[in-house]
Amino acid sequence: MRKKPYMLATDLDGTLVGDPSALQRLLQHYENSNIEVELVYITGRHFASVSSLIEIENLPKPDILITDVGAAIYTTEKLTEDTTWAKKMHINWNPERIIKLASFFPTLQRQTLPSTKRVSFTVDQNEEVVKQFEKALVEENIPHKLIFSSNRDVDILPENSGKGEALSYILQNYANEDVKVLIAGDSGNDIDMLTLGHPSVIVGNAQLELVQMKNHPYLYRATEHFAGGIYEAWLHFYK
Ligand code: GLC
Ligand code: MG
Numbered sequence: 001m002r003k004k005p006y007m008l009a010t011d012l013d014g015t016l017v018g019d020p021s022a023l024q025r026l027l028q029h030y031e032n033s034n035i036e037v038e039l040v041y042i043t044g045r046h047f048a049s050v051s052s053l054i055e056i057e058n059l060p061k062p063d064i065l066i067t068d069v070g071a072a073i074y075t076t077e078k079l080t081e082d083t084t085w086a087k088k089m090h091i092n093w094n095p096e097r098i099i100k101l102a103s104f105f106p107t108l109q110r111q112t113l114p115s116t117k118r119v120s121f122t123v124d125q126n127e128e129v130v131k132q133f134e135k136a137l138v139e140e141n142i143p144h145k146l147i148f149s150s151n152r153d154v155d156i157l158p159e160n161s162g163k164g165e166a167l168s169y170i171l172q173n174y175a176n177e178d179v180k181v182l183i184a185g186d187s188g189n190d191i192d193m194l195t196l197g198h199p200s201v202i203v204g205n206a207q208l209e210l211v212q213m214k215n216h217p218y219l220y221r222a223t224e225h226f227a228g229g230i231y232e233a234w235l236h237f238y239k
Contacts, residue, residue: 164192203229
């Protein structure tokens with residue numbers, strides 16, 4: 001893949017996806033201004049789930065796809081899994097222990113997923129149980145990264161995973177050193193990529209956990225929603 005001068009690294013649900021006409025305006029802007037933008041999708045969904053979203057929403061095919069909240073990376077024209085990253089994800093990863101421990105927390109509803117690249121749950125607005133589960137994971141010495149989003153989703157990931165770690169890996173291995181990047185998100189699982197220190201946008205419709213996030217010099221808070229917020233931030237940073 002030829003490296004492009006710009007990169008849009010964006011979450012999908014609630015960020016790029018949500019307002020089809022705003023998305024068209026953003027894509028049209030890229031087309032009209034004749035700039036080459038590398039498209040990186042960074043989602044909590046698993047591969048099959050994001051593939052169907054891309055089809056249903058008629059999204060442009062990404063150059064790079066990061067799924068499962070950063071636990072898997074797909075590159076090349078054919079979107080094949082990056083094996084170096086996959087190996088890294090296996091280090092200290094023990095989903096069975098996590099599943100066993102979670103069985104002591106009946107309010108954690110396990111999500112049905114096609115693999116154990118991550119172990120995810122939903123809770124009904126119960127932050128307390130999430131804290132207790134996290135405490136138990138630490139006490140049991142189970143290496144992990146816990147991400148809580150939208151007051152509902154609890155993702156347990158390999159310790160060196162997450163959207164921020166995965167995007168850093170992409171920037172190091174698949175991008176121009178001086179690539180002009182914009183990172184976009186709307187909920188808790190986006191925090192660790194939005195805080196890398198690169199130009200970033202929190203879209204106007206973001207969840208409370210992002211509204212409460214600390215500022216940094218390259219963090220832009222859009223008023224427009226979904227892709228409209230990305231467009232607003234793109235004009236702010238790059239025109
Ligand atoms: C997406 C995924 C879900 C995950 C959530 C938060 O909704 O489908 O599995 O828990 O993102 O990362
Ligand atoms: Mg989202």
